[in-house]
Amino acid sequence: MTVEPTPKVVCQNIWKIFGPQGQSVIHAPATQASKAEILASTGQVVAVRDISFAVQKGETFVVMGLSGSGKSTLLRCLPRLIDPSAGHVLIDGQDIATMDQQQLRTIRRHKMSMVFQHFGLFPHRRILDNVAYGLEVQGMKKAERQARAQAVITLVNLQGWENHYPGQLSGGMQQRVGLARALAVDPEILLFDEPFSALDPLIRREMQDELLSLQEKMQKTLIFITHDFAEALKLGDRIAIMKDGEFVQVGTPQEVVLTPANDYVREFTKDVPRSKVLTAQNIMQPALTASVPGQSVPATLAVDDLLALVATTEQPLAVVNGADQVIGIVDRSAVLRALAGMVPLSLGDQQ
Amino acid sequence: MSTTTQPFTLVEPTPKRDLRGLIGLAVIVIGALAFMLLHPDPVVFPPSWNLHLRDPIDSFQSWVIGHRATHPLFVYFFNPFSAFIDARLRTLETFLLNLPWPVLLVTLVAVAYKAAGRRVAMLTLVSLLIMALFGLWKQSMATFALMGVAVFIALLIGIPLGILSARSPRFELVLRPVLDAMQTIPAFVYLIPVVLFFGIARVPSVIATVIYALPPAIRLTSLGIRQVAANTTEAADAFGSTSWQKLVKVQLPLALPSILLGINQTIMMALGIVVIAALIGAGGLGLEVLTALRNLQVGKALEAGIAIVLIAVIFDRISYGLSQESRDAIHHAAQTRAKQGQTKFSPRQANLLYWGGVIVVILLLVIADRTLLDLSTFPWRFSIRQPIDALVLWMRNNLYQIGDLPLGTGPFSDAMIRYLLTPLRDLLLIYLPWPMIVLGFAWLAFQAAGWRLAIFSALAILCLGLLGMWEQSMDTLSQVLVAVILAVVIGVPVGIGAARAPRFALIVRPVLDFLQTIPPFVYLVPVIMLFNIGRVPGIIASVLYAIPPIIRLTDLGIRQVAPNALEAADAFGSTSRQKLFKVELPLALPSIMLGVNQTVMMVLSMVIIAGLVGGGALGFEAVNGLAKSQMGRGLEAGLAILLLAMVLDRITQAWAVGEGK
């Protein structure tokens, strides 16, 4: 095993309390009280309550929760657009709580960018100037920043629209501008606050796919907020389920779907087709030998995609990991059992 | 949880206050009756209570006059300041006057076309030609210069203050009441204190104008910045903008339409006072009107008055057009896109071409002026003085009394004085003992807003007497009341009509727009054509000047009544009349009250200006104080006007707000 690298983003015991004397609630006995009780007794809103997590470089961390659960507030604590009432945020091991405005601006200009739910575009600037905004405030020369912006506009397939204004674009296109604006400064961390919620389902799917393929190329650290469980499953390497300012469960999509922490989470997972979530690795039987005859499939292949394969052959399939080592086998009956909803043998080792 | 969730609250009537109010009223009425029985003689405000504020002010003024050349405050501050502004003013005026006249014409028309389209460009062209034909070019340039300098300074101060107040809630908290107070003060009153320090000249006019015209520039800048959507400014923050970058790159560009609207209002207010400032030496068109009025040369006054109105209209339309243009530019209305599609050039190229063309034309004109033609003065003349003077004469002879009938302006005027103005003034001045008036105001204020306002009002009204202005104040008050009643009696039905008949509204609205662009001073010209001088023309002018808000807000209030309330009224089989009286008017009442508030304030400011044409009362004292340089008296009158304005404003406003609840 290699040494665990420093996580890109670490949140330690973040609290955010809106209302008079936000600090007082945290250490008072009321800490145990529920959000509604605190609101009734003190008039304070506990938007984020004692949240800790860490995100590795290249990982996509999704926070999913219903409206009002505190997702936006949590996300805004990272670049300190909202000052947390308590707790620490470490970016590459640096605590941003102790930074002065100058250092904070440097972080915002170079390290992390944000994509907003309602796009937050500048209506008075052309698309080109919207995208170049981050570079402009860094102080980059006009020719250079416009060239960079042009490249990013091409990346998100908006070439030809540079000289239009946001008001002239459809919602989906506007959010491409929002994405391009965030990408233009080439940040290491991208924050998304429900970026696709305001879009039509069809456009939303298209944008999700595009984000996935971009991320495959870029390998940036993404923190993504959504209220759509399916979107969380589709995009997240790990998912946190948030309720009343707290994380109810954190885990991979499979973990969340297969072993919901409580009824609240189970309620979301009810309608999720298991065949989409379960992978070959989840339903395989450990291989006894290192070499198995027949076809081999990657460990991450979804059961849905296994169906066609096992339909055409009686032979068990070899499951191989990233290093092409055989780690198990699946056969037709394993796939059928999984479809029938019978509990899989193991969740596998998430190596 | 029960403490936080209240699905709806019943507004409980407050029987206590009503009862107390009635008892209060009863006490006042019985007291008044008892007092009148016991004292058959009129009870005047005791003259010995006069504080004689004028004495220290007069001696201060003599001190100022005596030390203007020696005291360091004047030598090192006021005088150089004054000289600086005067020099700028002179430069601008000379520049404008030395320009060949077609240059200014071309420039303004070109700006108007760009800002507001072909119609406004035509309007500008015709207006400027009329001013030139009337032989008022020179005076117009003087007014332009004065207005230009004042507006420039007002914006130079107002926009930064607006930015500051948008960014600092604490500063806003301090500034807001000051701006509120500034906007209740009639324009006239601003002239008095500046004259005390700067004497009579053009600079004090500029200073008074700047102060008077400042509030809209501040307010609309602040409002514009505040209205920038929170997610837009948040995005600016998220990308690491400094506070200056956020301001310059995001907030100010997005606030531009609002700021331009503020500039529009600043220009209009500046124009309103620049012409009154003729009283303290401003010159220009205002002086033209003033001297003509003093000599009763109605034709001459009308020409200058028309020129002022034309200036007001073109500057209003141009600056409003600019504001709209910038709003469209931000929101990129579909038409602007369509427009761009038709031309061969990009918008930027088209602009360059346009202004390039304008500059070439101007250069050609200048060259022509230097070589072939003499374009320094406008060669043609056309005057309406004689026909107007003849018309006035004819009206005096024929309209004053039509035949032997009790009809005509003369009997009308007499009737108004005999049956409205004089009885009301006598009631306030003679029949009602002065303490009853103080108590009466306190009672009204209490009804509107409670104890604090009651005490304030009582003290303020008492001060009218202490200033030695009791008699004049009651005279002014009686005129204000008559004008307000007339305005409401005419305005509310017109507003109802406009709300109910769209075709009528189509006629009314442009008329109101026009009435609201006319600077108050100019209203006096046509009314003295008809009514000669005295109290009545002032009242007529006040009604004309102050009627737009009451009409507009009645119209608006009725049109804003929720459609489902009207539907319900229809469903229960109400007649149109029942619907009006039982549903529409009661629901429109808060809006109408707001109209009354604005009307009262506008009437007051016009009644004061009417002091110039024989309106007497406080206005006369103020005018006289300014004209004869008796600052003590002028300042006393100014303070009395201020107090009266504050009391009337607070009470009517509280009343409107109370109705809104």
Ligand SMILES: Nc1ncnc2c1ncn2[C@@H]1O[C@H](COP(=O)(O)OP(=O)(O)O)[C@@H](O)[C@H]1O
């Ligand atoms: N500025 C604020 N002041 C007071 N309460 C706030 C503020 N912002 C958010 N809240 C409250 O905090 C809670 C979480 O809000 P938010 O983070 O916007 O939730 P989400 O993004 O999950 O919908 C909500 O109850 C909301 O009302």
Ligand SMILES: [Mg+2]
């Ligand atoms: Mg949110």
